[in-house]
Amino acid sequence: DGGITQSPKYLFRKEGQNVTLSCEQNLNHDAMYWYRQDPGQGLRLIYYSQIVNDFQKGDIAEGYSVSREKKESFPLTVTSAQKNPTAFYLCASSFKRTGETQYFGPGTRLLVL
Amino acid sequence: EDQVTQSPEALRLQEGESSSLNCSYTVSGLRGLFWYRQDPGKGPEFLFTLYSAGEEKEKERLKATLTKKESFLHITAPKPEDSATYLCAVGGSQGNLIFGKGTKLSVKP
Numbered sequence: 001d002g003g004i005t006q007s008p009k010y011l012f013r014k015e016g017q018n019v020t021l022s023c024e025q026n027l028n029h030d031a032m033y034w035y036r037q038d039p040g041q042g043l044r045l046i047y048y049s050q051i052v053n054d055f056q057k058g059d060i061a062e063g064y065s066v067s068r069e070k071k072e073s074f075p076l077t078v079t080s081a082q083k084n085p086t087a088f089y090l091c092a093s094s095f096k097r098t099g100e101t102q103y104f105g106p107g108t109r110l111l112v113l
Numbered sequence: 114e115d116q117v118t119q120s121p122e123a124l125r126l127q128e129g130e131s132s133s134l135n136c137s138y139t140v141s142g143l144r145g146l147f148w149y150r151q152d153p154g155k156g157p158e159f160l161f162t163l164y165s166a167g168e169e170k171e172k173e174r175l176k177a178t179l180t181k182k183e184s185f186l187h188i189t190a191p192k193p194e195d196s197a198t199y200l201c202a203v204g205g206s207q208g209n210l211i212f213g214k215g216t217k218l219s220v221k222p
Contacts, residue, residue, distance in 0.1 A: 042215070
């Protein structure tokens, strides 16, 4: 079955620690995205990538980093510089053309110890 | 600035009681309006994409409509399994989606 997978489902971060969230898709989509969801707020864009080896900052990129070495994979690292990392993180993918539907993974919930 | 506003924030219905959710938007050139359903602790599930005013799409008890300023998600004779948060988004100039805060729908038997 084609789809988007995210792992882990839950992730715990200690203060000062960097953690990496995994996102993989087998939909042959060119574009991939990371969103953050907080209670009572809409999804906010962290980073996006429209092609391998290229990515752009979204609205709330500070404290996060990404890489796009393969078309299928777009991992997100939450660095120690992100002071309020507790949130639900969602990965999405789409074909590259503007206005294309984005399909979402199941999400990773990050909690701070 | 592109913006999406959804109303109401929460809606409680009795089973079979039809209603509508509203999504109003301001955007410099609409690049698609998207409806998603999200269950607690899960990722959004795609429902509909609308591209031009007057367009309508249906799926089971749901029907989405679009005007130049807003979209409606009509729910006909809802069932308890329709309970979820419904998210509306518009396509942004960067290829991303700009989301509203959602409407939490509860359908009681």
